[in-house]
Amino acid sequence: xxxxxxxxxxxxxxxxxxxxxxxxxxxxxxxxxxxxxxxxxxxxxxxxxxxxxxxxxxxxxxxxxxxxxxxxxxxxxxxxxxxxxxxxxxxxxxxxxxxxxxxxxxxxxxxxxxxxxxxxxxxxxxxxxxxxxxxxxxxxxxxxxxxxxxxxxxxxxxxxxxxxxxxxxxxxxxxxxxxxxxxxxxxxxxxxxxx
Numbered sequence: 070x071x072x073x074x075x076x077x078x079x080x081x082x083x084x085x086x087x088x089x090x091x092x093x094x095x096x097x098x099x100x101x102x103x104x105x106x107x108x109x110x111x112x113x114x115x116x117x118x119x120x121x122x123x124x125x126x127x128x129x130x131x132x133x134x135x136x137x138x139x140x141x142x143x144x145x146x147x148x149x150x151x152x153x154x155x156x157x158x159x160x161x162x163x164x165x166x167x168x169x170x171x172x173x174x175x176x177x178x179x180x181x182x183x184x185x186x187x188x189x190x191x192x193x194x195x196x197x198x199x200x201x202x203x204x205x206x207x208x209x210x211x212x213x214x215x216x217x218x219x220x221x222x223x224x225x226x227x228x229x230x231x232x233x234x235x236x237x238x239x240x241x242x243x244x245x246x247x248x249x250x251x252x253x254x255x256x257x258x259x260x261x262x263x264x
Contacts, residue, residue, distance in 0.1 A: 076195070076203060079194065082144050082191050082195075086143065087126050089126060096156075097121070097122050100115070105181075138164065141161040156179075158189070160196050162206075171208045172206050172208075173211065176220075189219075189220075194227070211251045213251060228257050231251055233249070234247050235249075
């Protein structure tokens with residue numbers, strides 16, 4: 070990795086701060102999609118207004134400033150020709166335990182039309198490089214529901230391995246599902262880069 074390599078920009082996307090004026094409207098639309106919400110967490114699914122999303126953003130920024138245990142980025146497409154950049158998702162490092170150099174990673178792509186376009190792969194690549202090379206973390210974890218097969222494939226392709234399986238921890242779509250805890254160590258990530 071070169072010192073001149075971009076930390077927050079890839080060939081398709083960039084990681085940016087939250088835009089408090091424009092982003093809440095877009096994210097509020099994503100919360101109307103129950104599938105999107107169920108892929109990300111085990112909370113009760115409910116739609117949010119732009120004002121509620123704005124409050125969530127304020128809470129995220131407050132938590133980031135107070136504990137330094139979370140790094141939250143908006144994922145945006147790069148501006149191309151006549152196409153301006155646009156918000157397509159988020160990426161966050163959270164639950165960082167600095168004394169152990171460990172943290173958790175989550176990525177979400179909001180609009181179904183933007184999924185499976187390589188945006189998630191590039192965001193994951195940027196976040197792994199940021200976590201391991203800039204923040205000097207030693208290990209990263211990810212919580213992924215068993216039914217979120219695209220996310221499982223994405224993280225496993227990046228080298229994450231299943232470490233814990235909480236059997237039948239989730240009740241979705243009329244049945245019980247496992248919650249998977251995946252992990253990736255810095256050395257394993259680096260070996261894959263050099264391999």
